[in-house]
Amino acid sequence: MAEAQMDTPPAPPIAPLAQRVSRYILDQALAGGYENGRHMTEADLASRLGISRTPVRAALRFLHERALLAHMPNRGYTLVADREALGRARREMPEDEEKTLYYRLLRDRLAGKLPTRVNELELAQAYDAPRPLLRTVLTTLLQDGVLRGRHYQRWEFTETLDSVESERESYRFRLIVECAALREPGFRIDHERLLACRERQQSLLAQAARYNWMDFFEANAQFHELLASFSGNRFVLDTVQQQNRLRRMSDLSDYPLVNVDLLHKSCREHLEILDAVEDGDLARAAEGMRLHLSRASDLLERRVMGVLGD
Structure with missing residues (x-):
């Protein structure tokens, strides 16, 4: 008698930074930057992304557990999945909350829904965003030259192509x-x-x-x-x-x-x-x-x- 087929239980979630690395690898593969058979190492990815090896290691293990990467001891990982499997895995990945909020703020500013000067507390309430997440996004906007800090918890949008x-x-x-x-x-x-x-x-x-x-x-x-x-x-x-x-x-x-x-x-x-x-x-x-x-x-x-x- 054939044994009943059981669904594989979902793997525990991985940390946000490791999720971001996983999304990066999948996006690169789907965009043609990583071809099937591409060899990947912790050191190379960590260097490319400017982060430590720990989240990279977690991301590679995460993708390996989903049969998207093959692993050889002491030699790293190799991309083995086809585009269909890669696309399915990407769709199943949670969206990057930082990126979503980042672009929402950009669109709302351009649409005139946000003034030139904004208050961090008011933004957190208006967008129902946790303060650490909002602060990270505002810092990214600052680094990208879209915002500049004025006073504590107050930010100002820089000049844009708004005409x-x-x-x-x-x-x-x-x-x-x-x-x-x-x-x-x-x-x-x-x-x-x-x-x-x-x-x-x-x-x-x-x-x-x-x-x-x-x-x-x-x-x-x-x-x-x-x-x-x-x-x-x-x-x-x-x-x-x-x-x-x-x-x-x-x-x-x-x-x-x-x-x-x-x-x-x-x-x-x-x-x-x-x-x-x-x-x-x-x-x-x-x-x-x-x-x-x-x-x-x-x-x-x-x-x-x-x-x-x-």
Whole structure:
């Protein structure tokens, strides 16, 4: 007589930081940054994420227990799951409370629901958020240049692209900086990072239904910061990172309104620029960047006219 099949009891929850590492590994794998058979070690992940090995060890063990990673003693872990299993595991992961609150505050600020100056206690009450969680999110916003501290428990939002004219100026500025970055004499390619960026863009094209508008924003920011980092000019990279921070609120509010075909077009333009960079044709890459940013600027004008989603 066959034995009755019993459901596997759920594993005990892991600490929030280990959950974050687990989400990072799954997101990288689903975005094409980690291919099947990818070898992973505690030391490499801890270095990449800037954290200790303890949460990384817990995350790798967590994913191993779910048959997503294979483990070999003294050799680390290897990714063995297919995309379906990875996607299922990612959907079952609890969402990052910090990230959810972070973007909620951004959207509410852009929508005018939050004033320039905010009180920490009032925010905790309005968003029903535990004070430690809120303080962590506010600190992250501070580090990202979105907030600045004024007095104890009082915070102030920094200047953002909160007007059409400021967005226009931003695009004109980026046309100057990002095109010139591709002609910097110290421009050097990191082929591994370029490949990961390419695969992430291709994944967005092939699996659009699996991703939300947040994924498009983060992949777009990664692309522009990657090329800025290749320039070898720290001031160029700082500038592009700052522009991404300033654009965060306006872009995140726009993406749900944009026809997905336009987002796909943006991904294809990214891939064409990456092709030119990899071929060593930086003049072609700079021209591609000029056209790409000009078309993105045109989307702003379409939004002003109320035809963004057409």
